[in-house]
Amino acid sequence: DALLDSITRPKAVASNSRAASLERKLRHTGLIEHFAPHMISLEDVENGKPAPDMFLLAAQRLGAAARECLVIEDSTTGVTAGAAAGMTVWGYVGESGGDTDLPDMLRDAGAHEIFAHHDEIRAKLP
Template sequence: MKRPLIIFDCDGVLVDSEPLAAIAYERVYRKHGMTITTDIVGQCIGMKQADIIVRIAELTGHAFPEHATDDIWLETRELIAEELEPTRGILPFLRALEGARCVASSSSMERIALSLDVTGIADFFSENVFSTSMVKRGKPAPDIFLFAAEKLGAEPASSVVIEDSPFGIQGAVAAGMTAIGFTGGSHSFPGHAEKLKAAGAHAACASWTEVEEELAARGFIAQAPAQS
């Protein structure tokens, strides 16, 4: 295996943001006279905002006004700044992790930067942060993962992606990368692991201890980093 690269999704993997995002969508849609539930938003996890708006319209018939799309970010930003937490166990995991790593997210760069800063994760990735805004197609297309690997000089076959959504898993598999599903976020649900495996995940892990064991077993890290 050539130089391994570990690619992390952001929302729901590094940071426990998906419940906050669902609340933001629900509030903003209600503000504009449309009722949606957090369950509807949950079906859009892993997609970029423009695709989420389209998907909600398909599921509910509610067409969100184009002129008001900034309202979604404003509401989400407030919740992130006030309430966002890292996923349980990620900070000690990152402190011990060696080797190349990056973030590849469907969120905007502004949202990714705020999320990583608020949770104390930003320094673990430096400039190695990528958004689907940088590529033509969002997840489940492989574009963002291939883009990240190219930027960091890694081969897809030597890269592993950690994702919490079927869309992300599908994108990783399409990129020719190993896909590990993560179900340790507070938005996880019964059957989450099975859904990720059905999308192509090579394994599904409920904690960062399980993730490190998978990475070690598959040769992406020399040995499982000791957490404290």
């Protein structure tokens, strides 16, 4: 994925999925090499999203302060969790158009910016 290739800083994935399911999804999509070994699943924390636990654990494993982290999320529960962790959160609504209310829902949940295309995200990265 061009977006993930363009991010040179350490990355993690945090998902409310179980560990086996998350790993299976990442292998199936060919994205596992972008995130391993920093794959945070529901089994790694006491509270899943919308609690901030997953994102705080991801920051800890990456050796980063929460305020230095960027979360890119496509769900209100994930945006809520990232905001509660004190991280910068960008909402991703996808290129399909999908739910026309999603951009406002993500913004209301705490997303600082909303993006519909990976190219927009890549252009905005520091």
